[in-house]
Amino acid sequence: MRSELYRGMFLSVTDDKSNKVTDYSELITVGNNNEAILTKEGNVFAKGKDIYPRNPNEFINISSLIEDTNDRIIKDVVSGRYSIYLLTSNQNAYGIGDNYYGQIGFDSETLERTEKPILMMKNISKIFSGNSSDHVFLLNSNQELFGCGDNISSQLGLGKSRKEQRIQKLTKIQKIPKGKIIDIQCGYSHSIMLIEDENQNQNQNQNPKRKLYSCGYYEYNGLGRNEYTYEFTEFKSSLFENDDNILDFSVGKEHTLILTSNSKLIVFGDNEYGQLGTGNTKNQSIPIQIELPKLRFNENISNYHVSCGMIKSFLYSSHPSFSNLEEDLIKLFRRKEFLQYFI
Structure with a gap:
C-alpha cells in the first residue's frame, strides 16, 4: 500500500529546541498509528505512540537517533501500521517502532518495540510496506x-512451506516473477507487486510492459479468487x-485502485466506506472499471496517480500547480482527527 501522501508538499518543520524552521518537506508518510515527514535536508520528523510513547503527539527527529552519525541522511521513509522504516543515503535500511510480528527483522521476544532506529540490512535500494500492514519487504541492489x-x-x-504467523528474521523471497520490481504495496493480509518486463521486445515509442502479481488473502476476495495465494501469482x-499498460496502482487495507494507459480506473475489494468510488458501498470481488472524474489540471493521464489510505482513496495530479489542494492537505495533516478520517 502506498502510504505516502504527496512528494514535494511545502510543509515547514520546527525544531522545538531551537524554534527554527528546518526546511520544507520532501515526503509525508502515514501509518495506522504514526506520521513521518522527510525533509529536503534528509531529516525525518515522526510521531506516534510506538515511536515516542512518552508524548505520541510530539514530532521528534528520529533520523538523529541513528547511532552511526555518518548514516543520518535519509533519502526515503516508509510507514508500516505501527512501524516506520528509513532508507539512508548509504543504502542502509533501519526500522523503528513496533516489532510484535518481527517487522523490524528481530525476534520480538527480545525486541518487542524500539524507540530508536535499528539497522535491518545494508545495500538496500527500496523499502516496501503499508499503512495497515505489519510486514515489510527490502529490495537490494541485485534485485x-x-x-x-x-x-x-x-x-x-x-510458499506453502512457510506458514508461520510471524517471520521474525529477514528472509529471502525465493520465487519472484522475472523482470524488474518497480513497486510492492502491502495491505493488511496481502501484497501486490508491480513488475516491469525488461526482456520484452518494445518499439522505440513504447514503454516496457508492466504486470501485477499478488500473494496473501483479501477478506473481501478482492484479488478475484477466494483462496490463499502462497507465492506471488500474476493478477489477470x-x-x-x-x-x-499499468501507469500506477495503490493498495488500501483491503481495496485496490489501478490506473492504466488507456485512461481506465480499475477498482476492486472492500467498499464499506465507498473507498472504491463506485457511488455505492457494495464490495467488489471482481475488478470493475469506473468512470474517471473530470481531470482537474490537464487531460494527460500519465500525470495522474492513485493513492489509497486504509479506507479512503485519492486520484491526484503530479502537475506542479497544487496551491489549493496543498493548503487543504496541510490543514488536514495537522488535525488531531487526521488518522481517523484519512485512513
Missing part, C-alpha cells in the same frame, strides 16, 4: 527481495487490453 513480519495469510509470498483481468 534480491527479503521480507519479514506478519505472515498469517502468506502475505510475504514465501479481462479489463486489461493488449495495448493497455
Whole structure:
C-alpha cells in the first residue's frame, strides 16, 4: 500500500529546541498509528505512540537517533501500521517502532518495540510496506527481495512451506516473477507487486510492459479468487487490453485502485466506506472499471496517480500547480482527527 501522501508538499518543520524552521518537506508518510515527514535536508520528523510513547503527539527527529552519525541522511521513509522504516543515503535500511510480528527483522521476544532506529540490512535500494500492514519487504541492489513480519495469510509470498504467523528474521523471497520490481504495496493480509518486463521486445515509442502479481488473502476476495495465494501469482483481468499498460496502482487495507494507459480506473475489494468510488458501498470481488472524474489540471493521464489510505482513496495530479489542494492537505495533516478520517 502506498502510504505516502504527496512528494514535494511545502510543509515547514520546527525544531522545538531551537524554534527554527528546518526546511520544507520532501515526503509525508502515514501509518495506522504514526506520521513521518522527510525533509529536503534528509531529516525525518515522526510521531506516534510506538515511536515516542512518552508524548505520541510530539514530532521528534528520529533520523538523529541513528547511532552511526555518518548514516543520518535519509533519502526515503516508509510507514508500516505501527512501524516506520528509513532508507539512508548509504543504502542502509533501519526500522523503528513496533516489532510484535518481527517487522523490524528481530525476534520480538527480545525486541518487542524500539524507540530508536535499528539497522535491518545494508545495500538496500527500496523499502516496501503499508499503512495497515505489519510486514515489510527490502529490495537490494541485485534485485534480491527479503521480507519479514506478519505472515498469517502468506502475505510475504514465501510458499506453502512457510506458514508461520510471524517471520521474525529477514528472509529471502525465493520465487519472484522475472523482470524488474518497480513497486510492492502491502495491505493488511496481502501484497501486490508491480513488475516491469525488461526482456520484452518494445518499439522505440513504447514503454516496457508492466504486470501485477499478488500473494496473501483479501477478506473481501478482492484479488478475484477466494483462496490463499502462497507465492506471488500474476493478477489477470479481462479489463486489461493488449495495448493497455499499468501507469500506477495503490493498495488500501483491503481495496485496490489501478490506473492504466488507456485512461481506465480499475477498482476492486472492500467498499464499506465507498473507498472504491463506485457511488455505492457494495464490495467488489471482481475488478470493475469506473468512470474517471473530470481531470482537474490537464487531460494527460500519465500525470495522474492513485493513492489509497486504509479506507479512503485519492486520484491526484503530479502537475506542479497544487496551491489549493496543498493548503487543504496541510490543514488536514495537522488535525488531531487526521488518522481517523484519512485512513
